[in-house]
Amino acid sequence: MATTYFKKYTGSSESLVAAMKAVGAPDTSLAYRKKIGKLNGISNVGTASGNTKMLNLLKKGKLIKSKTAAKPAAKTKKKKKASAPTGRRAKFLKALEEEHKFIKKHGKKFFYSWPKAKKSFKAAKAAVKAGHKTGLTCVVPTRWALRSAGIDPSGFYGKKGRFAGYTKKIAKYLKRIRKGGPIGMTVKQAAKAGKIIAGDILCFKGRTHTVTYTGKGCLVYDGGGAAKSRGYNNVGITLDYGKVKAWNTKKISEVLRWR
Numbered sequence: 001m002a003t004t005y006f007k008k009y010t011g012s013s014e015s016l017v018a019a020m021k022a023v024g025a026p027d028t029s030l031a032y033r034k035k036i037g038k039l040n041g042i043s044n045v046g047t048a049s050g051n052t053k054m055l056n057l058l059k060k061g062k063l064i065k066s067k068t069a070a071k072p073a074a075k076t077k078k079k080k081k082a083s084a085p086t087g088r089r090a091k092f093l094k095a096l097e098e099e100h101k102f103i104k105k106h107g108k109k110f111f112y113s114w115p116k117a118k119k120s121f122k123a124a125k126a127a128v129k130a131g132h133k134t135g136l137t138c139v140v141p142t143r144w145a146l147r148s149a150g151i152d153p154s155g156f157y158g159k160k161g162r163f164a165g166y167t168k169k170i171a172k173y174l175k176r177i178r179k180g181g182p183i184g185m186t187v188k189q190a191a192k193a194g195k196i197i198a199g200d201i202l203c204f205k206g207r208t209h210t211v212t213y214t215g216k217g218c219l220v221y222d223g224g225g226a227a228k229s230r231g232y233n234n235v236g237i238t239l240d241y242g243k244v245k246a247w248n249t250k251k252i253s254e255v256l257r258w259r
Helices: 016-022 030-039 048-060 087-105 121-129 140-148 187-192
Strands: 002-005 064-068 110-112 134-136 174-177 201-204 210-213 219-221 238-240 252-258
Touching: 016 030, 016 048, 030 048, 030 064, 087 121, 087 140, 087 210, 087 219, 087 252, 121 134, 121 140, 134 140, 140 210, 140 219
Parallel strands: 110 134
Antiparallel strands: 002 064, 174 252, 201 210, 201 252, 210 219, 219 238
């Protein structure tokens, strides 16, 4: 409870009414004095002893004027933290990060080519360590990571690495979003609005381009032509789509999200 008090009476009068007038009481009627007496635990206001008790409190500056319920502290809305990736989604993202680090380190060994891309990251690493070059496109890192997560992506990507369709095989693990949410937004807009989450596979109009969202700012895993150079020298596959001019305005047309 919030409690307020009358001003301390410093005069010499022994009259309660006069003292209350002196401290600016809004009313000095018996009804009002009884109301104030009740607030102060004095039940016999109007009698000599009751008036004396009130006057003594007034002289000490301890005569309660009012009590009001304290305002509850304003609740601050806690931002919901995105849940940490688990299961296949976690395995998928871990695989993509390993791919990124390796490609960044051995950038000169990768070039833009779908037919020359290996079926798995394990095979690509073996080729690079043997001194050979291997192909890379926007969807190759995603395809490799799906294999690492225990999912066979055959039929998922068609000719030239395009996203071919939502197969029954993939439907077991990923649901398709084609309306609402991030659809029609750029990566930058969707990330800012919290419409995409780590591990989302993002497809763009015509299914000509597919990347995976990292969950950090506007960063995506993209092994395709939006990279700094076709050779990927010291670039890796993580790109900031808030800064890449070619994709700063492109709209998401489809999202595949882990179940």
